[in-house]
Amino acid sequence: MTENRVGDPPDALLRAEAINKNFGAVVALQDVSLQIPRGEITGLVGDNGAGKSTLIKIISGVLTPDSGVIEFERKAANFTSPAEAREQGIETVYQDLALAGNLAVWANVYLGRELTVGPKILHILDKRAMLSKTGEMLERFIRNVPPIAEPVELLSGGQRQVVAIARAGAWGSKLILMDEPTAALGVAETKAVEDVIFGLKRQGLTILVISHNLDQIFRLTDGVWVMRRGRVIGYRQTARTHPDEIVSMITGAAASAGAGA
Amino acid sequence: MTLGRWSKLAALARRQGVLIAFVLLVASMFATTSTFGTYQNLINVLQQNSIIGIIACGMTFAIILGGFDLSVGSVTALASVVGATIMIDLGVPGIPVGVIGAVAACLLVGATNGWLIAWLGVNPFVATLGTMTVVRGLIYVATNASPRFGVPYSFTTLGMGRVFGVPNPAIIFLIVAAVLGFVLHRTRFGHYVYAVGGNPVASAQMGVNAARVRFAVYVLVSLCAAISGIILVGQTASATPQAALGYELTAIAAVIVGGAPLGGGRGRMGGTIVGVFLLGVVANGLNLFGVSPFWQPVATGLILIAAVAFDGYSKRGGFGFV
Ligand SMILES: Nc1ncnc2c1ncn2[C@@H]1O[C@H](COP(=O)(O)OP(=O)(O)OP(=O)(O)O)[C@@H](O)[C@H]1O
Numbered sequence: 275m276t277e278n279r280v281g282d283p284p285d286a287l288l289r290a291e292a293i294n295k296n297f298g299a300v301v302a303l304q305d306v307s308l309q310i311p312r313g314e315i316t317g318l319v320g321d322n323g324a325g326k327s328t329l330i331k332i333i334s335g336v337l338t339p340d341s342g343v344i345e346f347e348r349k350a351a352n353f354t355s356p357a358e359a360r361e362q363g364i365e366t367v368y369q370d371l372a373l374a375g376n377l378a379v380w381a382n383v384y385l386g387r388e389l390t391v392g393p394k395i396l397h398i399l400d401k402r403a404m405l406s407k408t409g410e411m412l413e414r415f416i417r418n419v420p421p422i423a424e425p426v427e428l429l430s431g432g433q434r435q436v437v438a439i440a441r442a443g444a445w446g447s448k449l450i451l452m453d454e455p456t457a458a459l460g461v462a463e464t465k466a467v468e469d470v471i472f473g474l475k476r477q478g479l480t481i482l483v484i485s486h487n488l489d490q491i492f493r494l495t496d497g498v499w500v501m502r503r504g505r506v507i508g509y510r511q512t513a514r515t516h517p518d519e520i521v522s523m524i525t526g527a528a529a530s531a532g533a534g535a
Numbered sequence: 536m537t538l539g540r541w542s543k544l545a546a547l548a549r550r551q552g553v554l555i556a557f558v559l560l561v562a563s564m565f566a567t568t569s570t571f572g573t574y575q576n577l578i579n580v581l582q583q584n585s586i587i588g589i590i591a592c593g594m595t596f597a598i599i600l601g602g603f604d605l606s607v608g609s610v611t612a613l614a615s616v617v618g619a620t621i622m623i624d625l626g627v628p629g630i631p632v633g634v635i636g637a638v639a640a641c642l643l644v645g646a647t648n649g650w651l652i653a654w655l656g657v658n659p660f661v662a663t664l665g666t667m668t669v670v671r672g673l674i675y676v677a678t679n680a681s682p683r684f685g686v687p688y689s690f691t692t693l694g695m696g697r698v699f700g701v702p703n704p705a706i707i708f709l710i711v712a713a714v715l716g717f718v719l720h721r722t723r724f725g726h727y728v729y730a731v732g733g734n735p736v737a738s739a740q741m742g743v744n745a746a747r748v749r750f751a752v753y754v755l756v757s758l759c760a761a762i763s764g765i766i767l768v769g770q771t772a773s774a775t776p777q778a779a780l781g782y783e784l785t786a787i788a789a790v791i792v793g794g795a796p797l798g799g800g801r802g803r804m805g806g807t808i809v810g811v812f813l814l815g816v817v818a819n820g821l822n823l824f825g826v827s828p829f830w831q832p833v834a835t836g837l838i839l840i841a842a843v844a845f846d847g848y849s850k851r852g853g854f855g856f857v
Pocket residue numbers: 297300301302320321322323324325326327328329
């Protein structure tokens with residue numbers, strides 16, 4: 275019955291089918307099904323506690339669902355750890371926690387995938403190569419690359435998020451999940467982060483972005499999923515909807531909104 | 536016009552504060568006492584600080600990781616008691632066995648620390664305070680709190696000998712510092728120590744096995760303590776159960792003075808070496824000026840507090856060299 279829902283996007287990179295997740299007595303997700311179209315920027319909106327973060331955590335392997343299936347590139351993909359998801363090309367950008375502030379930008383970009391030289395067992399870092407390649411990698415997505423030899427903690431919040439997002443896109447990943455990537459940022463910094471997100475799309479990546487900022491959703495996305503109280507309310511192509519419609523779907527104000535569950 | 540120069544100087548003082556303090560200290564020692572600069576005295580300073588220095592090299596890893604190891608003093612004593620006992624019983628052919636036995640016993644303690652901290656999530660203070668007390672207690676039980684004499688005299692070459700006039704313990708310290716400095720600053724493992732110390736959650740997200748890094752670090756610290764304990768045997772041809780009491784705090788002080796704050800993520804091996812010798816030269820200076828040795832902990836404590844206060848003031852630890 276979910277197959278022919280009005281406005282379902284074609285060619286899904288990822289599909290979630292009938293996901294349920296409870297935290298004790300709290301029903302966080304109830305029969306959630308959605309698709310993320312390949313190569314697009316998809317928004318995920320909903321009020322506080324709607325279950326958006328929970329859904330992203332399930333897709334990225336941080337949480338396991340109580341029931342339901344995730345399909346990534348048409349293969350079953352119920353990941354049990356973020357590492358597993360990352361191996362398949364799914365990266366997540368968190369609002370904080372994502373970077374080690376005491377390490378330089380290049381070291382963060384290469385954290386966990388360091389380039390080494392010399393005898394294998396010694397794992398001697400090839401700093402020079404990592405420095406120069408970090409520059410190249412970030413330039414693919416970022417116009418003003420922050421100083422890559424500086425510790426991340428010396429960068430502004432916006433620059434940090436730009437680095438975190440560019441890192442997520444730098445490793446041959448296919449799907450990037452972002453949970454409120456600009457929540458803590460000012461106007462100019464938000465703009466810089468949005469530029470990077472567009473940069474990722476230009477490189478052919480698929481993006482799912484959670485945001486409470488509808489202006490941003492309408493600037494960024496090709497389509498948007500709306501959730502309310504643990505359920506999926508529906509999908510709209512951004513070009514064919516209007517903020518008022520999305521708001522009423524989020525709040526459940528108008529009867530016309532509910533096409534879903 | 537001179538403002539620029541002053542702010543440059545201030546920035547330098549902030550980054551290299553401890554190194555500058557050390558250079559000034561040594562210079563004033565040279566200026567005020569003729570005995571400080573004598574070959575014999577400088578050798579003494581090297582000799583006396585090598586054992587703490589080796590422990591401090593290991594401690595640097597633990598502190599950058601965001602922890603520390605209180606058990607190193609007990610582990611140093613463990614190495615010397617185990618090593619000396621085996622060497623006394625087996626004689627000259629038993630020397631390698633003694634060394635191996637000492638190292639093995641210490642690695643066991645280090646592995647216990649690592650296991651408690653990395654996998655059981657026990658706070659490093661609690662875990663290493665526990666092993667510190669248990670190991671010291673076991674040493675007292677095993678030795679009945681009496682020293683062990685009669686290590687083959689030839690073994691004192693390790694502790695008392697010199698190569699080109701440099702005491703062997705200092706050479707060992709130099710090698711340990713160079714090797715561990717390389718590991719810390721040039722290898723992936725050292726990189727992970729900084730990463731886990733700076734942000735364990737982010738490191739784990741990026742696939743760094745934080746537990747394995749923690750475990751390895753505490754084993755490494757105990758290995759350094761083992762080396763120190765064995766040198767101790769070489770200096771006295773004996774072992775005392777009370778050996779190395781309080782070394783853990785001196786080593787931690789040296790590392791912190793050297794610019795690695797508790798809390799982790801920061802610090803350099805070069806800083807630790809400066810920290811060790813800063814405290815060492817102050818102790819030596821008090822000695823040369825005829826001040827009672829009881830004042831030495833007072834000086835160490837004051838320097839520690841001053842260094843941390845200065846670091847908090849300038850809010851940027853670490854050194855720009857090595
Ligand atoms: N670890 C948890 N333990 C218990 N309840 C949880 C946990 N995580 C989420 N919840 C609950 O699940 C529901 C969905 O939370 P979730 O964080 O997914 O919402 P959200 O849509 O991301 O909200 P927000 O916009 O405020 O970030 C909420 O009622 C929340 O309290």
